[in-house]
Amino acid sequence: MSAYRTHMQIIGDILTTARDDLPDERGASITYLIRKANISHGRISKMLGTLVAQGLLEQTNSSGACKYKISNVGREFLQAYNTFNKFADSFGLTI
């Protein structure tokens, strides 16, 4: 049985997809992120809004559709997330 992901882990998955797994250089669509990060449309819409507002993702309009790319701040956050995820993991915890 797989464990539920925390809010922080879902953010980590979205940012990782936006950094490492983009379909093209303009960014990833919501549908693509839903599929890759395995999250519902309602939930990802709210999270993407927050991530763009925090400056972790960049939103671009391409052929009438919203696309998302990771920003420099997002890259730094993801690096810190990965480091401290391992640290918390060492204590048997998830961040």
Added chain:
Amino acid sequence: MVELFFLENILNLVGFAVGLVIGIISYIGFKNTGSPTLFRLTIAFFSIGVGFMIMWLGQTLDVFVYKTDQPTRWMQTLGIAVQTVGYFFIAFSHTIKSFFPKSNYLRSIGIVPLFLISFISVENIIRSISFILLVYGAIETFMSYFESKRRTVLFVAAGLGALAFGEFLGWYYFVFPQSILNVVSISMKIAGLIMLFVPVTKVPLTKIKFDETLDDA
């Protein structure tokens, strides 16, 4: 007696240093990610560090300032109590809910051993709580190894286990005060604290850029 004083001094200083360093790293992690888990770890390890510091201060003042043979009990009790708060937050991070059974009957039985084991002093009761929290934390941490397969998890589980065993041996010292058990207990605790420090050595702090704008992320 002099060796015991130095051993206890080393234990308290190592405990303070380990608690402080892990607390600072957890705080940096919390500031960078906003993770509530890292916030709980921050409180836990700062409490453990401060608890050891209080005990060290009490012991040092007794020997060098007040020049008494016996340590000031209230300061030792306060130090242990502050440490127990830290152990509570480690156990709480492993979801403290599973610690308490749902049945009212089992709940009542679960509390009884705390009073049966020791009713002599507040210090003993606090040590009992510390022991239970440490054992719980050690078991939960060890169980998580089967999910992550990370070797540092084993060090942390063994560290918490060694602290718990040291606490357990500390009880026997109250029953047999002249035995070698206190030295073994203190040595176990020092070893436990050193093992807790292992995950810190794996954090590449030079690559982390501290960014205060990420508080609410």
